[in-house]
């Protein structure tokens with residue numbers, strides 16, 4: 180792989196940071212840079228020094244705190260102001276002070292923008308490009324030029340847009356990146372413009388695509404087809420408005436569909452891990468339906484799909500998920516068939532291939548329970564308990580609940596407090612205990628822990644970390660059926676359970692009891708196997 184033959188250029192830290200609601204600290208930017216380097220991108224655009232104080236600090240700290248092995252750090256900025264010298268322009272000097280080997284300059288390439296936004300003459304804009312590029316090249320920098328609004332500009336005044344490319348190249352720019360700044364292009368437009376510009380100028384061209392028509396990835400690929408050998412994008416597709424081309428999708432398409440290696444060998448299988456880690460650092464919830472790396476990208480729900488996948492996963496998958504570090508997952512729901520249950524069982528460590536009756540019973544129960552409001556695709560732990568029960572395993576219930584009751588008391592001068600009483604049998608003993616909490620579920624949780632804590636001290640490790648309530652038939656108002664999903668952890672792993680009831684506390688209790696049973700069961704299994 181030759182990083183210079185084809186540039187994989189990441190702008191997560193610059194254009195990605197232009198996304199509404201996204202804010203990265205300098206520390207986050209340094210951590211993301213290390214992840215991008217692990218992914219093997221050729222270039223990391225770190226931000227705009229001089230304009231954004233955080234970016235100025237990022238480049239300062241990068242000099243001592245970043246030790247990149249594959250990627251080259253890039254500072255981004257604009258051409259100098261009109262009627263001044265690049266050498267005297269404060270923002271151009273800030274680009275030098277960032278001490279990066281590469282500088283990317285954004286320049287106007289659209290007549291309307293030069294006249295109305297920059298408010299200068301067409302010839303002065305060309306002079307701004309020549310002066311800034313040649314000044315930075317003279318100072319030992321490699322320069323790439325982002326030609327802003329190139330496609331719209333080329334449509335209205337092609338000759339001027341070509342003049343911009345010539346001015347940049349003549350002054351020493353290595354790559355001219357054609358930007359679909361407003362993101363309004365379709366692949367056919369991009370393909371023909373890139374091809375014409377390439378023929379007319381012979382310049383090395385790049386593509387910077389925004390996703391306003393939902394075509395950023397397709398536009399990037401069209402540009403590459405037409406001769407571009409530099410592609411810009413962001414991890415998870417973040418960026419101004421609807422975002423930029425998702426760089427991992429672009430790269431995975433180039434490597435897996437076009438058989439052209441553009442990342443270092445062995446890097447692509449790190450893509451899912453890195454995309455999720457960058458989402459986490461950017462405080463974004465990973466997008467489950469993201470191509471290649473999303474948690475749903477290889478998740479199969481329909482029974483007919485599962486039955487074919489049982490024969491060969493390729494029948495319903497466009498590529499092997501391990502190519503991008505993702506996993507195939509089976510979802511069990513009312514759309515499941517016997518094959519879905521068998522494959523889900525395999526995923527959870529059960530070989531059900533020879534137990535036709537068990538698979539049939541589990542499939543039937545799943546469909547019945549889903550019709551009553553359960554959802555097993557989001558609650559693997561409840562599915563596993565159901566499977567074990569149907570298989571006749573005895574050790575799935577660590578206690579038998581006789582009854583429970585909760586009261587909530589509210590007084591004008593204090594917050595409401597709940598008190599729960601739980602009656603159950605565990606280890607041959609009957610327990611009747613009470614628990615208090617700031618809400619009914621919290622009080623039930625405390626009472627349950629007290630009731631079984633002596634017999635099962637490992638309950639202390641099990642913690643409730645998430646609790647989601649959904650009203651299923653909202654038209655019934657306060658009479659509606661409620662579904663509760665809870666997530667628990669023992670510090671090493673986490674699991675989800677589901678409970679359904681006409682009463683929100685009943686549904687919560689069911690999910691809580693399943694969650695505790697699952698946690699105790701797995702601690703028991705771990706003990707037996709260790």
Ligand SMILES: CC(=O)SCCNC(=O)CCNC(=O)[C@H](O)C(C)(C)COP(=O)(O)OP(=O)(O)OC[C@H]1O[C@@H](n2cnc3c(N)ncnc32)[C@H](O)[C@@H]1OP(=O)(O)O
Pocket residue numbers: 227229230231257258259260261285286287296297298327360419
């Ligand atoms: C397409 C893109 O996404 S490019 C990246 C855009 N990113 C950002 O804008 C984030 C960082 N930006 C900033 O911090 C500020 O906007 C700054 C520091 C760059 C400029 O701030 P200000 O000096 O206050 O000016 P303001 O933002 O109002 O206007 C931008 C100025 O840059 C000029 N300008 C715009 N594009 C260019 C260009 N390619 N070359 C030179 N000057 C340009 C505008 O004409 C305007 O000049 P004026 O102030 O003389 O009218």
Ligand SMILES: CC(=O)C(=O)O
Pocket residue numbers: 194285325326327328358359360361387389
């Ligand atoms: C340079 C850039 O971000 C754009 O034109 O969209």
